[in-house]
Amino acid sequence: xxxxxxxxxxVPFWRDERYLQIIIQIAVVLALIAIGWYLINNLLTGLQxxxxxxxxxxxxxxxxxxxxxxxxxxxxxxxxxxxxxxxxLNTVKVSFLGIIFATIFGIIVGxxxxxxxxxxxxxxxxxxxxxRNIPLLVFLIFLSTSVFHKxxxxxxxxxxxxxxxxxxxxxxxxxxxxxxxxxxxxWFLLLAFIVGFxxxxxxxxxxxxxxxxxxxxxxxxxxxxxxxxxxxxxxxIMAGQPLRLDFPSLQGRNFQGGQSLTPEFMAIxxxxxxxxxxxxxxxxxAGIQAVSKxxxxxxxxxxxxxxxxxxxxxxxxxMRVIIPPLTSQYLNLTKNSSLAIAVGYPDLFAVGSTxxxxxxxxxxxxxxxxxxxxxxxxxxxxxxxxYNKHTRLVER
Amino acid sequence: xxxxxxxxxxxxxxxxxxxxLGWMKKNLFGSIGDTILTFAAGAFxxxxxxxxxxxxxxxxxxxxxxxxxHLFMKGQYPGSEDWRLWLLLxxxxxxxxxxxxxxxxxxxxxxxxxxxVPIVLAVWIWSLGRQSWxxxxxxxxxxxxxxxxxxxxxxxxxxxxxIMILLYMPLVILLVRGFGENGFLKLVTTNLWGGLLLSxxxxxxxxxxxxxxxxxxxxxRQSKLPALKTLSVIYIEVIRGVPLITLLFMGQLMLPxxxxxxxxxxxxxxxxxxxxxxAAAYMAENVRGGLQSIPKxxxxxxxxxxxxxxxxxxxxxxPQALRAVIPVLVGQFIGLFKDTSLVAxxxxxxxxxxxxxxxxxxxxxxxxLEVFAFIALIYxxxxxxxxxxxxxxxxxxxxGER
Numbered sequence: 055x056x057x058x059x060x061x062x063x064x065v066p067f068w069r070d071e072r073y074l075q076i077i078i079q080i081a082v083v084l085a086l087i088a089i090g091w092y093l094i095n096n097l098l099t100g101l102q103x104x105x106x107x108x109x110x111x112x113x114x115x116x117x118x119x120x121x122x123x124x125x126x127x128x129x130x131x132x133x134x135x136x137x138x139x140x141x142x143l144n145t146v147k148v149s150f151l152g153i154i155f156a157t158i159f160g161i162i163v164g165x166x167x168x169x170x171x172x173x174x175x176x177x178x179x180x181x182x183x184x185x186r187n188i189p190l191l192v193f194l195i196f197l198s199t200s201v202f203h204k205x206x207x208x209x210x211x212x213x214x215x216x217x218x219x220x221x222x223x224x225x226x227x228x229x230x231x232x233x234x235x236x237x238x239x240x241w242f243l244l245l246a247f248i249v250g251f252x253x254x255x256x257x258x259x260x261x262x263x264x265x266x267x268x269x270x271x272x273x274x275x276x277x278x279x280x281x282x283x284x285x286x287x288x289x290x291i292m293a294g295q296p297l298r299l300d301f302p303s304l305q306g307r308n309f310q311g312g313q314s315l316t317p318e319f320m321a322i323x324x325x326x327x328x329x330x331x332x333x334x335x336x337x338x339x340a341g342i343q344a345v346s347k348x349x350x351x352x353x354x355x356x357x358x359x360x361x362x363x364x365x366x367x368x369x370x371x372x373m374r375v376i377i378p379p380l381t382s383q384y385l386n387l388t389k390n391s392s393l394a395i396a397v398g399y400p401d402l403f404a405v406g407s408t409x410x411x412x413x414x415x416x417x418x419x420x421x422x423x424x425x426x427x428x429x430x431x432x433x434x435x436x437x438x439x440x441y442n443k444h445t446r447l448v449e450r
Numbered sequence: 451x452x453x454x455x456x457x458x459x460x461x462x463x464x465x466x467x468x469x470x471l472g473w474m475k476k477n478l479f480g481s482i483g484d485t486i487l488t489f490a491a492g493a494f495x496x497x498x499x500x501x502x503x504x505x506x507x508x509x510x511x512x513x514x515x516x517x518x519x520h521l522f523m524k525g526q527y528p529g530s531e532d533w534r535l536w537l538l539l540x541x542x543x544x545x546x547x548x549x550x551x552x553x554x555x556x557x558x559x560x561x562x563x564x565x566x567v568p569i570v571l572a573v574w575i576w577s578l579g580r581q582s583w584x585x586x587x588x589x590x591x592x593x594x595x596x597x598x599x600x601x602x603x604x605x606x607x608x609x610x611x612x613i614m615i616l617l618y619m620p621l622v623i624l625l626v627r628g629f630g631e632n633g634f635l636k637l638v639t640t641n642l643w644g645g646l647l648l649s650x651x652x653x654x655x656x657x658x659x660x661x662x663x664x665x666x667x668x669x670x671r672q673s674k675l676p677a678l679k680t681l682s683v684i685y686i687e688v689i690r691g692v693p694l695i696t697l698l699f700m701g702q703l704m705l706p707x708x709x710x711x712x713x714x715x716x717x718x719x720x721x722x723x724x725x726x727x728x729a730a731a732y733m734a735e736n737v738r739g740g741l742q743s744i745p746k747x748x749x750x751x752x753x754x755x756x757x758x759x760x761x762x763x764x765x766x767x768x769p770q771a772l773r774a775v776i777p778v779l780v781g782q783f784i785g786l787f788k789d790t791s792l793v794a795x796x797x798x799x800x801x802x803x804x805x806x807x808x809x810x811x812x813x814x815x816x817x818x819l820e821v822f823a824f825i826a827l828i829y830x831x832x833x834x835x836x837x838x839x840x841x842x843x844x845x846x847x848x849x850g851e852r
Contacts, residue, residue, distance in 0.1 A: 079677035086681065093708040100707040171484050172477035173491045187833035188826045189788035191795070192802055196822040199809075389693040396795060403695065416703035424692045424700075431691030 101417065112415050113138075119408055121400045123316060134409055141405030142426060148319065148401065149388040152326040156387060157380075159327060160334025167339050178335065185332035191393055193329055198321035198397035205317075208308055216301055219309055225320055226302035229313035235289045239296035242285035250278030267366075318399040322391065330387045337383060341376035342368060374445050378438060385434050389427060402426060505819075514814035515824045516578060521808065522825070525644015525799050534625045534635070535647065536585050540592050545618060547593035548611045551600020554842060565590060619658055626651065640718035644799035646828060648718070652800065653787040656725040657733075657779075663726070664733025669763065671734065672741055682734070689731035695792055697724040702796045721793045729786055736778045740771035780840035784833045791829070801825050 067073045101107050113135040120130050125143040128136055166178035185193070205222045206212055212220040218227040254274025261267035289296050302312030315323075345368050353363040392403040400408075406419045478488045515522070524535060568590040576583035600607055626643070628635040643651065670682030689697070701724035702717065709715070715723075744767055752762040772779075794803035805821050808814055814821070 075675055079675050082681070083677050096710055097704070097707045169487075170477070170480060171487050171491070173488050173495070177491050177495065183834065184830070187784070187788075187830045187837070189791040189802070189829055191791045192822060192826050192829060195802070195806075196818070196826065199818040200822060392693040392695050393792075393795075395695070403693070407699070410699075410703065416699075417707065420696060420700050420704060424688075424696050427693060427696065428688060428691040432687075435687075 097417065104414075106414055108417060110418055112413055112418070115413070117409070117412075119412065121405065122398075123319060123400055134413070137405050137409065138402065138422065141400055141402040144399065144405075145388070145391055145394075145401040145403075145426075148323055148326065148394065148399070149391050152323060152330065152387050152391065153384050155323075155327045156330040156334055156383075159331035160383075161338050163331060163335035164338030164342070167335060168342060182332045182335050185329055186336075190325065190329050190390055191396060194321060194325040194393055194397055197325045198317070202317035202321050208304070211304070211309075219302055219304075221309070222317065223308070224317055225315045226309040226312045227315065228302065229300050230297040231300045233296060233298040234294035235292070235296035238293045239285065239289040242289055243282060246278050246281035246285060249281055250274040253277045316399075318394075318397050321397040322394040322399045322401075325397075326387055326390060330383055330390075333383050333386070334380065337376055337379045338372075340379075341372040344375045345371045377441055377445070381434055381438050381441075385431055388430055392427070510820050510823075511817060512820055514808060514817040514821050517814075518804075518808050519575075519580075521804050522645050522801065522828075524647045525804060526642040527638060527644065527647060528642065531628070531636070531638055534628070538622055538625055539585070539589050541614070541618065541621070543589035543593040544596045545611065545614050547596025548600040548607060549615070550593075551597040551602075552604045552608055552611060565594060619654070622651070622654070640716050643718060645804045646801050648793075648798065649787070649790045649800045650832075652718075652722060652725055652790040652793060653783065655722050656729045656786050656790070657783050659722075659726045660729035660733050663730035665737050665768070667730060667734035668737035668741060671738055686731045686734050689728060690735070694724070694728050694789055695795060697728050698792060698796050700724065717796070717798060721796060721798055725786070725790065725793075728789075729782070732782055732785075733779075736775050736782060737771065739778065740773075740775035741767065743774050744770055777840055777844050780836055780843075784836050787832060787836075788829060801828060 098108060114133050116131050117134050117137040118130050119137070121128055121137065121140050123144060124140045125147060126140060128140045163178050163181055166174050167182065169175045169178070203222055205220050205225075208221045208223055214220075216228070218225065251274060254270045254277075257268050257270035257273045261270060286296065300311045300313075302309045302314075304310075349367055349371065350363060353367040358366065391401055394401040395404040395407060398404075403423055406423045410416045410419050479485045520529075524532075527535070568586045572583040572586040572590075575586065600611070625635070626638070626647075627640075628637045630636055667682045667686060670678045671686065673679050673682070698721060701720040705715065705720050705723070748766055748770065749762065752766040757765065790800055791802040793800050794806060797803070799807060802825060805825050809818060809821055
């Protein structure tokens with residue numbers, strides 16, 4: 055039996071959900087466009103009246119300010135664009151190093167919280183609870199003013215052997231520098247890496263074939279390390295020592311040689327690492343606890359050792375739970391590095407704010423800064439989506 | 451089939467006797483490695499406690515803190531109007547006491563801690579010769595009275611308590627800000643608000659006003675209408691992708707341009723707007739988590755009952771979704787409270803801003819450790835208290851059990 059529309063009487067279009075949905079959407083979009091147009095119009099005319107119309111041409115003007123820390127060549131005669139790049143690279147540097155160290159500390163603390171040793175687990179819990187409940191900014195300013203700027207003067211620097219000197223002007227540590235043999239040695243290193251990679255791949259394939267997976271990455275790494283040591287001596291005979299340790303030493307009023315780490319960098323770096331590691335510790339703990347007890351018991355029943363249980367059963371399953379919140383912590387660390395402005399480290403945001411003070415181009419600089427951070431976060435979410443697809447539980 | 455012949459005596463299962471020594475053997479000295487770890491950790495702990503204790507009682511000079519307690523608490527808020535803040539605190543004590551008595555019933559450890567802390571503070575402040583100690587004790591007394599009243603008459607007092615909780619926010623705005631040029635409840639401009647008062651107000655405004663926006667954004671993101679969905683996703687992802695500090699700078703530097711010339715909004719409100727915009731995006735994601743946890747059957751049941759979309763959301767879906775995310779929301783609130791410290795970077799005098807101001811005073815030069823330890827402790831107590839309270843609330847509401 056079929057209904058004709060006339061049997062019921064046609065639904066008037068203002069009560070038909072299909073039309074209503076379209077009408078609501080058009081109304082919302084129009085309203086937003088109207089508001090947005092009004093605000094942007096205000097902005098453009100306001101800037102016009104101030105004599106600084108919206109344009110990005112100012113980026114090529116000379117910056118005329120110095121930046122204390124830089125990874126690329128920069129001086130005060132370079133352009134604003136160059137200054138922003140220096141800031142961006144500083145952000146990348148502190149975030150990258152911060153992520154690596156925060157992960158290491160976070161995993162250690164997270165595992166310590168699950169330790170069977172009561173005292174150790176309570177100490178780890180104290181560390182986490184103490185840090186998670188204070189603002190990062192307070193912690194950073196505290197580190198900067200009461201720790202790294204309170205270190206002794208250069209004359210009576212705290213020294214750790216000959217390897218590191220701690221002063222209020224910065225920390226100087228011993229550092230390897232390339233020497234005459236490096237030109238040859240780097241090709242040897244590449245060769246060693248390729249061989250190590252091949253060995254790891256062979257071991258991995260073998261594991262796949264036989265079902266007894268060896269520690270293939272360890273195999274690769276050991277082969278690489280042994281070759282690297284052998285090649286070191288060969289390179290030394292052929293062309294001289296590839297790397298030489300550069301020790302810092304007091305020359306006149308300041309330390310020379312070695313790698314210097316400014317108090318500003320140390321404050322933001324150690325602050326981010328310590329603070330984020332507390333959050334990562336919680337993520338790791340939750341991930342390991344999320345693996346059900348039966349898995350551990352089953353692994354024990356199969357006769358796996360404690361280490362094997364961890365490596366083959368617990369960890370692969372915990373990773374699936376850990377990775378998504380872990381990446382969001384990495385993203386938080388990167389965004390939090392913008393607080394460097396409070397301790398004087400010239401990251402992207404701090405350089406941007408200097409440029410705002412100097413050129414008055416607030417709108418443009420803020421847009422650029424936000425764009426950069428947004429790009430970081432979009433890249434991270436792309437990776438996340440890929441990872442989630444890759445490791446999703448496949449249910450039958 | 452064989453039958454089991456019951457043994458005459460059924461032995462009880464062996465019970466584990468826990469002695470102090472046994473506990474220590476198991477948890478501290480299980481193996482050689484464990485023993486070494488225990489001693490190392492113990493030595494570290496002793497050193498830590500000793501050096502912190504020594505610093506607090508012998509080497510620290512607390513004058514920078516004790517001289518400026520009123521600044522840390524309320525900034526430049528005029529002393530003649532202090533009674534308004536005290537009045538709000540009395541009410542808060544009463545409301546907290548009542549809700550504790552009505553909803554949580556038992557006086558747990560944390561309750562006693564909450565009661566004892568003001569007494570200790572009052573004695574301390576009394577020993578400093580300040581006038582605030584009586585007020586602190588009064589808050590405490592009100593909280594205790596509220597607790598016993600709430601426990602005695604839970605039915606009758608539940609409704610008034612709800613009303614008081616709802617009315618508390620408007621009352622805060624009314625009392626703290628005031629109106630009119632002079633006389634009773636005269637206007638206190640926002641540039642005089644500061645210290646802990648400002649930090650708390652920013653956090654509370656941020657969470658309360660971002661809540662409706664967050665719920666709307668979450669619903670928009672779940673919506674089937676493509677335009678609404680796209681707009682919500684763009685807003686949420688853009689805000690979550692940038693640091694709060696850029697939004698605060700945008701509020702301070704760009705917001706004035708967006709408005710027609712002649713309209714000036716004061717700095718505290720600009721910062722609040724930035725915080726609300728920021729919090730709304732995170733709120734939306736948290737609420738979305740709650741919405742996703744609602745099984746499809748609930749939607750279908752609501753449809754089957756003939757509820758329309760609005761009724762379905764307000765009466766069926768949202769109450770369940772929001773209850774499921776209470777712990778996450780408390781977590782967000784704690785994060786927001788900590789994040790309010792960022793307004794110090796745009797020149798507002800919140801707790802951190804006041805601390806920096808005090809340290810700039812030549813009388814207190816070099817007293818960073820004392821001042822930062824003090825404000826860190828304040829932030830810590832509030833954040834930890836909230837997370838503890840939320841855990842209790844979770845148990846009381848049975849989140850995750852039903």
